[in-house]
Amino acid sequence: MNRKWVGSFLIIVLLVFGGWMFFNSPFSTSKQALPAEVKTDGTSILDIGNQKAEERPVKTFSLTAQEKEWRINADKQVEAWTYNGTVPGKPLRVTEGDFVKVHLKNELSVPVTIHWHGMILPNQMDGVPGLTQDAVQPGESFTYEFIANDAGTYWYHSHQHSSKQVDKGLYGSLIIEEKDPAYQKEQIFMLDEWAVDQEKQSLTNMGGMMMGSMSGDGEADTKQMYDTLTVNGKSGNAIEPLQMEAGETARLRFINAGYQQHRLVFPEGSMEVIAADGEKVVTDGTSSNMLEIAPGERIDVAFTRQGEETEVIGEDPTTEYDRGMKIPVVSEKEADSFSYDQLSISSAASQETGTSNGSEELLFKETPESDVTYHMDLSMGMDMGEGMSFQINNKVFPDTPLIPVSEGDVVKVRITNSGRLNHPMHLHGHRFQVASKDGQAYENPIVKDLIHVKPGEEYTVYFKADNKGEWLFHCHDNNHADRGMVTIVDYQGVYSPFKLDGEHSNQP
Ligand code: C2O
Ligand code: CU
Numbered sequence: 001m002n003r004k005w006v007g008s009f010l011i012i013v014l015l016v017f018g019g020w021m022f023f024n025s026p027f028s029t030s031k032q033a034l035p036a037e038v039k040t041d042g043t044s045i046l047d048i049g050n051q052k053a054e055e056r057p058v059k060t061f062s063l064t065a066q067e068k069e070w071r072i073n074a075d076k077q078v079e080a081w082t083y084n085g086t087v088p089g090k091p092l093r094v095t096e097g098d099f100v101k102v103h104l105k106n107e108l109s110v111p112v113t114i115h116w117h118g119m120i121l122p123n124q125m126d127g128v129p130g131l132t133q134d135a136v137q138p139g140e141s142f143t144y145e146f147i148a149n150d151a152g153t154y155w156y157h158s159h160q161h162s163s164k165q166v167d168k169g170l171y172g173s174l175i176i177e178e179k180d181p182a183y184q185k186e187q188i189f190m191l192d193e194w195a196v197d198q199e200k201q202s203l204t205n206m207g208g209m210m211m212g213s214m215s216g217d218g219e220a221d222t223k224q225m226y227d228t229l230t231v232n233g234k235s236g237n238a239i240e241p242l243q244m245e246a247g248e249t250a251r252l253r254f255i256n257a258g259y260q261q262h263r264l265v266f267p268e269g270s271m272e273v274i275a276a277d278g279e280k281v282v283t284d285g286t287s288s289n290m291l292e293i294a295p296g297e298r299i300d301v302a303f304t305r306q307g308e309e310t311e312v313i314g315e316d317p318t319t320e321y322d323r324g325m326k327i328p329v330v331s332e333k334e335a336d337s338f339s340y341d342q343l344s345i346s347s348a349a350s351q352e353t354g355t356s357n358g359s360e361e362l363l364f365k366e367t368p369e370s371d372v373t374y375h376m377d378l379s380m381g382m383d384m385g386e387g388m389s390f391q392i393n394n395k396v397f398p399d400t401p402l403i404p405v406s407e408g409d410v411v412k413v414r415i416t417n418s419g420r421l422n423h424p425m426h427l428h429g430h431r432f433q434v435a436s437k438d439g440q441a442y443e444n445p446i447v448k449d450l451i452h453v454k455p456g457e458e459y460t461v462y463f464k465a466d467n468k469g470e471w472l473f474h475c476h477d478n479n480h481a482d483r484g485m486v487t488i489v490d491y492q493g494v495y496s497p498f499k500l501d502g503e504h505s506n507q508p
Pocket of ligand 2: 390475476480485
């Protein structure tokens with residue numbers, strides 16, 4: 001055999017193995033395999049839980065999935081996939097207690113769905129292809145119906161091939177307003193990242209490459225993948241300024257629709273977190289000027305404009321180079337005269353993010369006894385040919401071990417991250433109470449549907465199995481989910497009549 005060839009082969013083997021070793025301590029194996037054995041006993045998820053409007057006010061919307069050239073700013077344009085031609089899709093606003101009907105029409109050349117992120121709704125309305133419905137084929141339609149029960153900030157996005165479809169713009173916000181809103185003024189900010197100046201890089205080749213350039217904040221992959229940051233679909237000086245007068249207070253709803261965590265810095269003393277993942281948090285009067293928001297997460301803050309001078313809310317310059325995420329805060333008369341380039345973000349005065357005050361309403365007053373216990377270990381592997389894989393208990397979906405529950409169970413999930421990247425883990429159809437971090441019980445637990453688990457961290461969460469169905473629990477960096485980091489909360493006595501792949505190309 002040719003010596004040179006053997007030499008380069010060895011180097012490649014070393015690089016790949018090195019990359020793999022770098023991300024994982026324990027040895028693990030993985031293989032993408034056939035869809036999991038699906039049980040077919042009991043009741044179909046189509047026969048449980050559907051809701052009727054009855055006396056409720058009905059709010060009806062139409063969303064059409066369509067292609068659109070989307071202008072991110074004066075010199076950046078992308079081929080986007082959109083709901084109704086804009087990125088984000090139009091905000092859907094309803095009032096708590098309303099009955100919501102959304103007609104989805106698919107005018108794209110690929111199948112799509114809509115998932116209602118954070119909503120507690122009937123399983124068959126959850127929008128997960130292959131699990132709760134068949135993907136909606138080109139030219140076809142589907143109607144989603146549910147009761148908008150809890151006021152708060154939610155969002156919607158396609159759950160078909162999400163790593164691509166959400167990336168290309170198939171998302172928008174869903175706001176459930178309180179009957180009696182606490183703030184007169186409010187604004188939604190959906191954050192995202194795009195690969196505009198470069199091809200989006202694939203995780204297939206990143207393993208070896210990332211060894212040299214690991215930034216250590218658990219975001220190395222996304223930082224390499226994307227070059228442009230957007231707020232409501234716009235970047236840099238195309239971002240719509242927030243118009244407020246000095247002393248005025250508004251509710252700002254932040255939704256991270258991207259796959260990278262963002263750390264937004266506010267003027268000092270101007271911001272207080274009031275809700276996380278749609279749940280009100282206890283406000284203790286202390287204020288941080290830094291807001292960390294994980295992929296998929298929603299955080300609402302009360303923001304007060306401090307003075308007469310133009311202000312800015314923007315990505316922390318100490319952890320991020322400038323990729324265009326700055327929101328100008330201007331008064332009405334400054335609106336046309338301020339200069340975007342002169343907005344300078346102060347560095348964070350505090351590393352505290354203000355999201356750990358605990359929730360106003362808890363699911364459990366005290367740490368409960370659990371009926372089901374599941375240890376979810378998150379890790380990373382390398383597959384020859386496939387590149388990186390992202391594993392739950394050393395397996396990639398659909399081979400990951402399910403979380404089997406019976407209705408009424410209290411479920412305890414201990415989540416550990418033994419890899420080197422961040423994993424925002426999101427549970428569909430339920431909320432969980434985060435009881436402890438790294439073995440330390442929280443004095444004030446927080447109720448959420450997404451927990452950002454960073455390398456080396458361990459969280460224990462509890463939830464009540466009170467919404468029958470088949471529900472995903474997965475990493476909301478959908479590039480990771482796409483490569484395996486997904487499992488299912490599987491209720492006994494129900495089954496999904498849908499299949500992964502197959503003629504509908506269902507790809508959750
Ligand atoms: Cu935003 Cu599976 O969810
Ligand atoms: Cu992840």
